Amino acid sequence: MSNKNIWLVSDTHFGHDKMYRFTNDDGSLIRPWAKDAAEGDEIMIENWNAVVRPDDRVYHLGDVAIPRRAIATLGKLNGRIILIKGNHDIFKLKDYLPYVQDIRATHKLDRFLLSHIPIHQKSLARWTQGNIHGHMHSNIVMKRGLFKSKPDKRYINVSVEQTNQTPVNYEEIL
Numbered sequence: 001m002s003n004k005n006i007w008l009v010s011d012t013h014f015g016h017d018k019m020y021r022f023t024n025d026d027g028s029l030i031r032p033w034a035k036d037a038a039e040g041d042e043i044m045i046e047n048w049n050a051v052v053r054p055d056d057r058v059y060h061l062g063d064v065a066i067p068r069r070a071i072a073t074l075g076k077l078n079g080r081i082i083l084i085k086g087n088h089d090i091f092k093l094k095d096y097l098p099y100v101q102d103i104r105a106t107h108k109l110d111r112f113l114l115s116h117i118p119i120h121q122k123s124l125a126r127w128t129q130g131n132i133h134g135h136m137h138s139n140i141v142m143k144r145g146l147f148k149s150k151p152d153k154r155y156i157n158v159s160v161e162q163t164n165q166t167p168v169n170y171e172e173i174l
Helices: 037-051 068-076 121-127
Strands: 006-009 057-060 080-084 102-104 107-109 112-114 130-133 142-144 149-151 155-157
Touching: 037 068
Parallel strands: 006 057, 057 080, 080 102, 112 130, 130 155
Antiparallel strands: 107 112, 142 149
């Protein structure tokens, strides 16, 4: 499988109506693209299936769905999904297994470590050159400088809030 057939996404939170009411620090909605989960889920399904083909591999970096019944949304999506469990993937493994090929805590993909929560920067050099993660939604990992902070290029957040509600092709990340 070539890298062009690998996709990454995180924090779909299928079925989670409250996600559409959460706000950023400035008061703006985290998910302004829909009024509720029903509308937001349809947008994410459409965007996903527009880019991912049935035989492509997709690493979903956690927080698939809330409530449990919304896990079935994975059955509407193209691709062979590998779930990297997130802090909200709290249901029994048997609930996810009909829709995913494997469930993992982390995964090393070439020179990147895939995880739900960003790994500590001291662990980066030991394991990899970078971390593709989710969990932070509309935020990104910052690197502190002497006078100001700037985005830390070692971290790539693929939460749907960062990716136009669409999985990101691994080639694009490279």
